[in-house]
Amino acid sequence: MPELTIVMPVYNERSTLEEAVRDALEAELPVESRELVIVDDGSTDGTRELLGRGGWPDHVRVYHHDRNLGKGAAVRTAIAHARGRWAAILDADLEYSASDLGKVLDPLIAGDAEVVFGVRGFDSHSSFSFWYVLGNKAVTMTANVLYNTWLADIMTCHKAMATEVWRSLDLRSRGFELEGEITAGVLAGGRRVYEVPITYRARRREEGKKLTGWDALRVVAMLARRR
Numbered sequence: 001m002p003e004l005t006i007v008m009p010v011y012n013e014r015s016t017l018e019e020a021v022r023d024a025l026e027a028e029l030p031v032e033s034r035e036l037v038i039v040d041d042g043s044t045d046g047t048r049e050l051l052g053r054g055g056w057p058d059h060v061r062v063y064h065h066d067r068n069l070g071k072g073a074a075v076r077t078a079i080a081h082a083r084g085r086w087a088a089i090l091d092a093d094l095e096y097s098a099s100d101l102g103k104v105l106d107p108l109i110a111g112d113a114e115v116v117f118g119v120r121g122f123d124s125h126s127s128f129s130f131w132y133v134l135g136n137k138a139v140t141m142t143a144n145v146l147y148n149t150w151l152a153d154i155m156t157c158h159k160a161m162a163t164e165v166w167r168s169l170d171l172r173s174r175g176f177e178l179e180g181e182i183t184a185g186v187l188a189g190g191r192r193v194y195e196v197p198i199t200y201r202a203r204r205r206e207e208g209k210k211l212t213g214w215d216a217l218r219v220v221a222m223l224a225r226r227r
Contacts, residue, residue: 002059003031004105005084005163006098008038009074012045013092020092025057027098030105031086035059037078038092042068072171072178079166088160096157100198104160113194114165115186117151118158120200127202135216142220143180146227147187151195154183155219158198165191173222180219184226 006024010017024036040048042065051062063077079087086108088101100118107113122133140154159182169185171178186193 002033002035002084003086004029004034005078005082005087006034006036006101007075007078007082007087007089008036008092009041009071009078009089010038010043010047010051010092011041011068011071011074012043012047014043014046014050016094017047017050017092020090020094020098021056021060023094023098024090025060027101029099029102030109033059035061035082035084037081038062039074039077040064041070041074042066070173070175070178072173072175072181075178076171076173079163079171082163082166084163086160087163087166089157091157095201097199100158101160103196103198104158107194107196108160108162114191115159115161116194116196117153118156118198119153119195120156120198122200131213132202135213139180139216139219139223143183143187143223146223147184149187149193151183151193153195155179156198161186175218176215177218177222180222181226184223188226 008024021036036059038051040051048064061081063081065073075089086105088104090096090098090101104116104118107116127133136155140151143154144150169182171181173181
C-alpha cells in the first residue's frame with residue numbers, strides 16, 4: 001500500500017498533462033511511496049487518447065468517464081480507487097506545483113493535523129484577475145461566517161487528508177462546488193483545517209481557465225445547504 005495517493009482530475013488538458021504527471025511522480029515529497037490516480041472526465045481534445053496510449057509506470061492508474069461529469073465527480077472516482085494512507089489533490093493544469101504537496105503533507109505526517117489546505121497568496125503576478133481573487137475571498141468569507149471558523153482559501157486545489165477521512169465526507173458534488181462540500185464536511189465533522197502557504201500561477205481564459213462566477217455561487221449554495 002503506498003503512503004500517498006495523488007488524485008489528478010483531468011478535463012481537456014492535453015497540452016499540460018505529460019508535464020503534470022512527470023511533476024507528480026518526480027517531485028520530492030516526505031513519503032517513501034506514492035501512486036497517481038488520474039481520472040479523465042470525458043475529455044474531447046485528445047487527452048483521452050494520450051492517456052490511452054499506455055506506457056505509464058505501474059504506480060499510475062488511469063480511469064475514464066464516458067462524458068464530462070465535472071471535477072467533483074472525477075475526484076470522487078479517484079478517491080474511491082485510492083490505495084494510499086493519505087490522499088491529496090493535484091490538478092493537471094500546472095497552476096500548482098507538486099513539490100508544494102510536501103508542505104501540505106508535513107503536518108499530517110507529524111500528527112499535527114487531520115486536514116491540510118495549501119493557501120495561495122494571490123500576488124499580482126500570480127492572479128487571474130481582480131474579480132477572480134475577490135470571488136475567492138468572498139466564498140471563503142462565507143464559509144467562515146457560516147461555520148464560525150477562520151480560513152484563508154477554501155477554493156485551493158491542494159487539499160490533503162487521510163484517505164479514510166476523504167471517504168467519511170460522503171462527497172456527492174459533481175462540479176466545482178466540491179470545494180465547498182469538502183470544507184463543509186470537514187468543519188461539520190469537528191475537524192480543524194491546518195493551512196500552509198503554497199505557490200500558485202493562475203492560467204488565463206485562453207489557456208484553459210474553467211472556473212467561473214457561477215461556480216462561486218454554486219459553492220456558496222453548497223456551503224449553506226451543508227450548514
